[in-house]
Amino acid sequence: MSLLFVNEVTHSYGSRKFFNWKDRSKKVLSDISLSIEEGTCLGMLGTSGAGKSTLGKVILGLERPQYGQVLFQGHDIYTADKHARQKIRRDLQAVFQDSYSSVNPRMTAERIIAEPLENYEKLTAAEQKRTVVELLERVGLSEGDLKKYPHQFSGGQLQRINIARAISLKPKLIVLDESVSSLDMVNQNLILELLRELKEELGLSYLFITHDIKAAYTISDTLAVLEKGELIKLYDSKNQFFASEHPVVKKMRDSILAEHPRFRSIRTNG
Template sequence: MSKAPLLQVENLKQYFPIKGGIFGRTINYVKAVDDISFHVNEGETVSIVGESGCGKSTTGRAILRLEEPTAGRVIFQGQDLLKLSKAEMRKKRKDLQIIFQDPFASLNPRQTVRQILEEALAIQNVVPRKQRRQRVIELLEMVGLNADQADRYPHEFSGGQRQRIGIARALSVEPKLVICDEAVSALDVSVQAQVLNLLKKLQREYNLTYLFISHDMGVVRHISDRIIVMYLGKIVEMGDKQSLFENPQHPYTRALLSAIPVADPRRKKERIILKGDVPSPIDPPQGCRFHTRCPFVMDRCKTEAPPMHKLGPQHEAACHLLEEGPVDYSQLLKEIKIS
């Protein structure tokens, strides 16, 4: 019998009302996340990737109820988080932590590192008061910082060091699931690699589970077990890392992968340039939401939303081209050129 997922998200929606008129009535909604479902198994890293505005960060915030979801279910360890009271959810947050994108904005500039970490320990009452000082030292050493740095303020650290403090704070309460919201995007490439390697090391040592949110497919490739691709509030493709990188089946995924830089200047790489801008989530296109920018658009794409098609044990994508199975895009492009 297979083990139940640590996190199961079902039909999650996050709509933000738009107020207008002299009475401030709701006149429309921003459909930031629109009916998505996925799961995360214990001990794995699942990444959500997409352009800015696709709904990936909103998904993470909705799971934690930092924004109250409009509809759906978020089942964590067999319990629906959306049915918990605020007091119950506050206690549950011990098991669900987040690492924010901006390491400087997420740390209180008036507190020392010791105070920041001790505050987290005190709120969730993880360790007795007398042991907190020692626990702070252990947390700093865990993320590659020194004990003598505990009484410094956030502005005295580099960006990479500040992010390590953010990681230490998230891990201080011994969570089961950590949501990494663009956790390395504000850092230099060399520092990104150090933080990613640290996250992987901590995952191995403490059996952590990550929901990793990023716009960078190169970063996602380095850390993920499975990948979810989002576009305009919808999941368009998801699968294990090998399937998705070696045989991407949604046109949008192919465009994202083509944007990954190649280190070898002699190696030619076909770049897929998408035309136009991402449509507004206030009034998304009918049918397939990607049809306004898709190079393979058909008439039915403009009226009929495609279902998710199973392409392998862990690989599925939402595209009308996939009704009869995986597509050979090199052959399809030849046929388009001939016609």
């Protein structure tokens, strides 16, 4: 049984015509089916507006689809009973693009990371502080950062705090929605390396949602391509992705600039 199974998910957003007030809807996901196995990372690639973030919300239980199922550890996340929903919330975590809007600016790093522990664990104050310090150190920060507020951290440091919070309950799956796209190249590489290490150490699974091909193939075991709400292709390896002749995939590959400036093609308007 797959850790996550998305079965024929279709989702639309409703709207109205201005003059005749007839309902119409914009389909953002169309018949999406995919799975993620334990200990693996599925990279979800797509351009802006492809439906990636909407799919992430559907998987996290934040946006109920019109049709289809999302099964997590065998439970439909939208019809599960109270006990199963509580386990799902514990085992399914997320890290989003904007590290600052993902936290309460009035809370210290200690309180941000401790929040899930307070909700799900019965720890003494000393045990909780020790756990938070261990989590900070695991993501490359230190005990000296406990009492700092979000504005006292860089974007990369604050994203490490978000990651520490996400792993605090030892989840099975983390949805990473453009989690490195707002960072500079150095911090992107550092966070990707951290995510790789945590995946190996903790046996984590990821859904890595991104428009960045380089970031995706750096961390992912398998790759999926979403275009205009449709899953156009699933690739079991990076080699399959780079050998693909699908026009959408070829266009995405062609958009990658060569590493060295001398090999980059410069386009000018004539």
